[in-house]
Amino acid sequence: MLSFLRRLKLSYATYNVFQHRKLVHNLPLYAKLGLKKQYFSPISSRDFAHLPLDAGLPPVLPLAERLANTPAFQALSAAGRASLLAFEENGFAVLPGFFSAETVDGINQELDNLIATKQISLRYRNKFMFAFRQSARIRAAGEGALRKLVAALLGHETTLFQSINFLTGSEQRTHSDSIHMSTFPLGGMAAAWVALEDITPGNGPLHYYPGSHKLPYYLNADYQNEGTDWLIGDKEYTEYEAYINQKIAEAGIPKQVFLARKGDVFIWHANLMHGGEPHLDKAQTRKSMVFHYFSQAHICYHEITQRPALLG
Ligand SMILES: O=C(O)CCC(=O)C(=O)O
Structure with a gap:
C-alpha cells in the first residue's frame, strides 16, 4: 500500500502551481468541456465520466486519407505503408529499416557520451x-518524419512527450500505456519504439x-x-499488472x-x-529507444497519479 504522503494530491498540485507553462495545454479543453479545473488541479478519468466518449474532438479524415x-x-517501403494502413485493425505498425545503420550508430554514440559525461x-x-532534452540528434529522431506519421495515425498534431533509452531489456510486465500517459478522450497517444541493435530471443525483446x-x-x-478527493488510490502498481494479466488471459x-x-x-x-x-x-x-507522443487535441494526464502531464 502506498504511503499517505505519496498519496496526497495537495503535494502534487502544489508542485504543479509552479509549472504553468508546461500545464497550460489542458486549459482550452477544460473550458470547452465545462470542467472546473485550474491548470494545476488533479485530474483523472472520474472527471470525464459524465461526458460523451468523443467530447471536444474535432472531426478527422479516415486513416487512409490522413x-x-x-x-x-x-x-516508406511498401511493407511499412501496408502496416500503417492496418494500424486501426492491429493496434501496431512495423516500419522495417526506418532508421539507417549510420543514424542508429550516431544515436548509440550520443547516448554513450551523455552517460560518460553524467548528463544522464x-x-x-x-x-x-x-x-531527447539533452541531445539534438535523439530529438531529431523523435521529431520529423516519425512524429508526422504518429500524427497521421492519431488524426491530430502531436507533441513528443518523452523518450526512454534502454541498454538492457525493460522486462516490464504487460501493460497499456493509457494507465501511464492518459488522455481524454481516450486514445490520444501513441509510442514509437526503435531497435538500436538487432534483437534476439535472449536479450529481452518487446x-x-x-x-x-x-x-x-x-x-x-x-x-x-x-482514491478520494484528497488522496490518489492506494494500490501498488503490481496490482494493476496482475489485473491486466488476468484480462489478457480471459x-x-x-x-x-x-x-x-x-x-x-x-x-x-x-x-x-x-x-x-x-x-x-x-x-x-x-x-x-522509445518515444511517447501525446495528441494536441486531447487532455493529457497520468491516470494513476491523477496529475496533468507536464509538456515541454
Ligand atoms: O522496451 C520495452 O521492452 C517496453 C517499453 C514499454 O513498455 C514502454 O515504453 O511503454
Missing part, C-alpha cells in the same frame, strides 16, 4: 529518461498482443484505485514477440497491451 496526405508515408543517469532501475487495443481501457476504477489473445533488426520501428496504439520479455542472456545488451 496517411496519403503525409509525405513521410509516401517515402538511470532511473526506475534501467531507464534513461528524456535523453512483446505485444495484436488487437488488444480493442479491449476496454482499464483505468483506476477497474482495479479499485480511484481475452485469449496470443502473445507475439518482436525480433527487430537494428533500425526497425514498432509503433503501438495507446491501448495496445505490450511489455518486455525477460533479458535472459546478460552477455548481450538490448539497445532500444
Whole structure:
C-alpha cells in the first residue's frame, strides 16, 4: 500500500502551481468541456465520466486519407505503408529499416557520451529518461518524419512527450500505456519504439498482443484505485499488472514477440497491451529507444497519479 504522503494530491498540485507553462495545454479543453479545473488541479478519468466518449474532438479524415496526405508515408517501403494502413485493425505498425545503420550508430554514440559525461543517469532501475532534452540528434529522431506519421495515425498534431533509452531489456510486465500517459478522450497517444541493435530471443525483446487495443481501457476504477478527493488510490502498481494479466488471459489473445533488426520501428496504439520479455542472456545488451507522443487535441494526464502531464 502506498504511503499517505505519496498519496496526497495537495503535494502534487502544489508542485504543479509552479509549472504553468508546461500545464497550460489542458486549459482550452477544460473550458470547452465545462470542467472546473485550474491548470494545476488533479485530474483523472472520474472527471470525464459524465461526458460523451468523443467530447471536444474535432472531426478527422479516415486513416487512409490522413496517411496519403503525409509525405513521410509516401517515402516508406511498401511493407511499412501496408502496416500503417492496418494500424486501426492491429493496434501496431512495423516500419522495417526506418532508421539507417549510420543514424542508429550516431544515436548509440550520443547516448554513450551523455552517460560518460553524467548528463544522464538511470532511473526506475534501467531507464534513461528524456535523453531527447539533452541531445539534438535523439530529438531529431523523435521529431520529423516519425512524429508526422504518429500524427497521421492519431488524426491530430502531436507533441513528443518523452523518450526512454534502454541498454538492457525493460522486462516490464504487460501493460497499456493509457494507465501511464492518459488522455481524454481516450486514445490520444501513441509510442514509437526503435531497435538500436538487432534483437534476439535472449536479450529481452518487446512483446505485444495484436488487437488488444480493442479491449476496454482499464483505468483506476477497474482495479479499485480511484482514491478520494484528497488522496490518489492506494494500490501498488503490481496490482494493476496482475489485473491486466488476468484480462489478457480471459481475452485469449496470443502473445507475439518482436525480433527487430537494428533500425526497425514498432509503433503501438495507446491501448495496445505490450511489455518486455525477460533479458535472459546478460552477455548481450538490448539497445532500444522509445518515444511517447501525446495528441494536441486531447487532455493529457497520468491516470494513476491523477496529475496533468507536464509538456515541454
Ligand atoms: O522496451 C520495452 O521492452 C517496453 C517499453 C514499454 O513498455 C514502454 O515504453 O511503454
